[in-house]
Each structure stands twice: as structure tokens, then as C-alpha cells.
Amino acid sequence: MPSVSLYVRHKNDRYAKCSPKAVYVLGTTFVLRYELEGRRRWEKLPSGVDYTAAKRMALEKEHDYCGRPVS
Numbered sequence: 501m502p503s504v505s506l507y508v509r510h511k512n513d514r515y516a517k518c519s520p521k522a523v524y525v526l527g528t529t530f531v532l533r534y535e536l537e538g539r540r541r542w543e544k545l546p547s548g549v550d551y552t553a554a555k556r557m558a559l560e561k562e563h564d565y566c567g568r569p570v571s
Contacts, residue, residue: 503534503562504532504533504534504558504559504561504562504565505517505532505533505534505558506518506530506531506532506533506554506555506558507530507531507532507533507542508524508528508529508530508531509529509530509531509544515531515533518530518551518554518555520551520555522551524550524551526548526550527547527548528551529544529545529547530544530545530549530551530554531543531544531545532545532557532558532561534561534562534565536565543561545557
């Protein structure tokens with residue numbers, strides 16, 4: 501079953517999976533990673549989004565594609 505993962509993009513154009521225990525400074529670039537129609541998709545979230553809002557967007561996107569309830 502497909503899922504949506506939340507990643508952070510570093511200045512050297514590398515991605516790392518987000519951790520709820522990490523501290524993310526203002527201006528961090530968050531990216532959603534998911535699979536749609538058999539292809540991996542990366543979706544950049546709007547600038548100025550903090551970790552909590554980014555996680556909520558990831559849960560909403562997962563609900564849209566997978567039909568799971570958002571908690």
C-alpha cells in the first residue's frame with residue numbers, strides 16, 4: 501500500500517527523512533515523497549512551513565491517495 505514520507509532537503513541537494521525529535525530551523529525545505537502510478541514523486545512544500553504543518557500535509561496527502569483516516 502502506498503505511503504507518503506516527509507523529507508527535509510539540505511543545502512547540498514541531499515534529502516534526509518524527517519525525525520520528530522530533530523530541530524528544524526525556520527526556512528527548512530520540506531519535501532513529500534510518495535509513489536503514484538508506479539513512479540516516485542517528490543513534492544516541495546511551500547516555504548515557511550514548520551515541521552508540524554509539514555507533517556499534517558503529509559498525512560492529508562496520504563489520506564487523499566490511500567483513503568486512510570487522518571488523525
